[in-house]
Amino acid sequence: MASAEGPAGGDTAGGAAAVGAAAVGAAAGGSVAGAEGPAGGRFLRACRREETDATPVWLMRQAGRYMPEYRALRERHGFLELCRTPELAAEASLQPVRAFDLDAAIVFSDILLPLVPMGLDLEFSEGAGPVIRNPIRSEADVLALRPIEPREELGFVLEAIALVKRELAGRLPLIGFAGAPFTLASYAIEGGSSRDFAKTKSLMHRAPRAWHALLAALSAAIADYLAAQAASGADAVQLFDSWAGCLSPADYREYALPYSKLVLDAMARRGVPSIHFCADSGGLLEAMKEAGGDVIGLDWRVDLAEGWKRIGYDRGVQGNLDPAALLAPAGELERRVRAVLDAAGGRPGHIFNLGHGVLPETPVDSVRALVEAVHEYSRRPAP
Ligand code: 1CP
Numbered sequence: 001m002a003s004a005e006g007p008a009g010g011d012t013a014g015g016a017a018a019v020g021a022a023a024v025g026a027a028a029g030g031s032v033a034g035a036e037g038p039a040g041g042r043f044l045r046a047c048r049r050e051e052t053d054a055t056p057v058w059l060m061r062q063a064g065r066y067m068p069e070y071r072a073l074r075e076r077h078g079f080l081e082l083c084r085t086p087e088l089a090a091e092a093s094l095q096p097v098r099a100f101d102l103d104a105a106i107v108f109s110d111i112l113l114p115l116v117p118m119g120l121d122l123e124f125s126e127g128a129g130p131v132i133r134n135p136i137r138s139e140a141d142v143l144a145l146r147p148i149e150p151r152e153e154l155g156f157v158l159e160a161i162a163l164v165k166r167e168l169a170g171r172l173p174l175i176g177f178a179g180a181p182f183t184l185a186s187y188a189i190e191g192g193s194s195r196d197f198a199k200t201k202s203l204m205h206r207a208p209r210a211w212h213a214l215l216a217a218l219s220a221a222i223a224d225y226l227a228a229q230a231a232s233g234a235d236a237v238q239l240f241d242s243w244a245g246c247l248s249p250a251d252y253r254e255y256a257l258p259y260s261k262l263v264l265d266a267m268a269r270r271g272v273p274s275i276h277f278c279a280d281s282g283g284l285l286e287a288m289k290e291a292g293g294d295v296i297g298l299d300w301r302v303d304l305a306e307g308w309k310r311i312g313y314d315r316g317v318q319g320n321l322d323p324a325a326l327l328a329p330a331g332e333l334e335r336r337v338r339a340v341l342d343a344a345g346g347r348p349g350h351i352f353n354l355g356h357g358v359l360p361e362t363p364v365d366s367v368r369a370l371v372e373a374v375h376e377y378s379r380r381p382a383p
Contacts, residue, residue, distance in 0.1 A: 043104040043173050047236055047273035047294050049316050049349035051383035055341060056103035057374040058175070059367065060277070061357030062096040063108050067364060069095045079124045083109050086159035093164045097172060099364070100371045104173050104236075105164055107229070109157050111179030111240055114225055115188055117153035118145045118217070128192070135191035137203070139210035145217050150225040158232040165233035176234030178226050180241035180278075181218040181259035182252075188214070197246045204255050211255060219259040223266040236273040239263060239293065242356075245280030252284050257291045264292030275318055279356050285310045299355035304343035308350075316349030323354045326366040333366055337373040346380065 042056035064070055073082060073092060082088045092108035112130055116122050121133040136142060151158065164174055179187075186200045187193075194200070204211045226237045244256050260276070267274040276293025278284060282302045289296060289311050298307045298319035308317045325336040337352075344350035352374045358367070 041173075043351065044235060044273065045383075046316060046349055046351045047275070051348050053380060053382040054375045055344070055346075055350055055352050055378035057352035057371055058102050058104040058106065059096075059354055059358050059370075060106075062100075062102065062106065062367075063092045064358060065360040066358055066362040066367070067095055067099065069099070079110075080122075083113060084156045086156050086163055089156070089160035090163035090167065093160065094167055096367075097168075100368055101375065102172070102371060104175050105168060106175040106177060106238070107157065107161050107164060107234065109160065109177070111177070111184065111242075112187055113157065114148060114150070114154060114178065114221055115184060117148040118221065120188055130187060130192050132188065132191045135199075136185075136188045136214065137199075139207055139213070142210045142214045142217070145214070147217070148221045148225070150221075150228040154225060154228070158228055161229055161232040161234055173235035174233060175236050175238055175275075176226060176229030176232075177238040177240060178222045178229075178263075180239045180244065180256070180263070181215045181222060182244045182247070182256035183240060183242050184218050184222070185211075185214055186243050188218075194243075197243065201246075201251075204251070215255070215259040219262040223263045226263065226267060226272070227270060230267075230270060230272040234272075236275065237267060238275040238277055238297070241276070241278040241288075244278045245282075245284065245299075247284070249283050249287055252287050257287055260288075260291040268292065268294075275351070277318070282307075289315060295349070295351060297353070301355070304340055304350075305345065308344070308347070313347065313349070316351065317344070318351040318353045320353070320355040321370075323356055323359050323362070326354075326358070326362045326370060328366075330366075330369055333369060334373045337370055338377050341374065341378050346378070352378075 042052040042054065045052050046056050070092060077088060082092055089108040093105055096102060097105045112122055123131050125131055161174065161176060168174060186197055189200045189203055229237060239260060241260060244252055247256060264274055264276060273294045275295040275297055276288055276291065277297030278288055279299045280301060281288060281299060285307055295316035295318050296311050298304055298317055300320050300322035304317065304320050311317065321336060321340050325333055
């Protein structure tokens with residue numbers, strides 16, 4: 001296994017990261033923008049629902065296979081190796097902010113990593129995605145889970161955060177993240193990706209005591225892990241509840257909401273801005289708001305104007321372009337970007353994003369055009 005001292009880890013990643021710092025400044029338009037300055041501050045100001053000179057934009061999965069730089073890294077390193085080597089994770093995290101005029105970086109990692117120190121045997125197989133060899137199927141499995149010490153067992157993520165922060169040097173804010181308790185539980189129980197979440201819902205209904213013990217253990221671990229990310233330099237955090245949209249509103253309230261709330265309340269107490277994202281969440285917006293988050297992430301299946309109205313203007317919103325819009329011709333992409341910005345109506349507290357992650361087949365030029373279109377169309381006098 002290659003290490004940080006290896007030819008690729010040491011030279012290439014470290015060197016490229018150093019070059020990245022200058023390039024990030026250039027991408028920010030050469031303005032003297034700090035993480036709180038006129039351009040660099042857009043994202044954090046929007047988290048607080050303050051006026052900005054343009055709508056901030058970043059993209060879920062902005063690091064990944066659609067970028068040739070990322071594919072080059074992946075040719076030499078396994079996915080988990082990238083995540084576990086701070087210099088390589090920092091390099092992957094910086095690639096998109098060097099290439100595009102994005103308003104935030106996100107640490108390169110994966111939501112499933114905290115499951116490993118808890119006792120789950122995780123692998124990413126090429127093509128098939130995540131596989132957990134010893135999934136949770138009973139109360140005994142839940143009781144066997146170990147509490148985690150993120151500063152030791154996930155120290156590589158915290159180091160990657162510190163490295164990215166150093167390279168960004170205050171020019172852009174950095175987002176930390178974790179999976180929400182429900183979504184992590186679904187992977188732990190299914191043993192991988194799922195369509196219908198039958199095993200997850202079966203445990204929820206058959207063994208509610210085991211379910212609640214599992215979600216309590218996950219929420220404690222995630223709250224601690226996100227606090228450690230903020231202490232290491234993450235300026236804001238996103239909680240990914242990618243699959244909670246498979247639940248009815250009543251089941252969401254009973255089986256998922258209290259645990260997401262534990263995590264999001266802990267962030268609020270620490271003064272760490274949080275984004276609460278759930279895909280396919282049209283039936284859950286009011287309940288998601290109740291769970292917490294300064295900003296609620298919307299996917300494209302809800303109209304942004306309607307979604308924001310339902311959530312209430314006392315929260316920000318993030319989203320919500322269909323990732324497939326990036327596969328459309330330039331004019332059509334621009335029209336769709338403008339439609340999302342029009343739905344937000346220039347109201348402070350909108351962070352432009354996709355409704356879910358960037359698709360691997362996305363052309364790099366479309367991402368560049370999207371970011372430019374967001375800034376140009378939303379430009380307004382500096383506050
Ligand atoms: O190179 C590769 O083949 C790995 C592909 C990949 C990447 C680039 C995976 C595997 N994870 C990641 C990075 C990642 N994952 C980030 C990095 C930061 C960025 O956004 O740039 C983030 C935030 C995640 C979060 C993540 N992982 C989520 C939540 C977001 C979402 O898409 O809903 C989920 C569900 C995962 C699990 C996961 N990781 C990877 C795969 C293939 C999967 C399974 C997805 C599924 O079940 O369909």
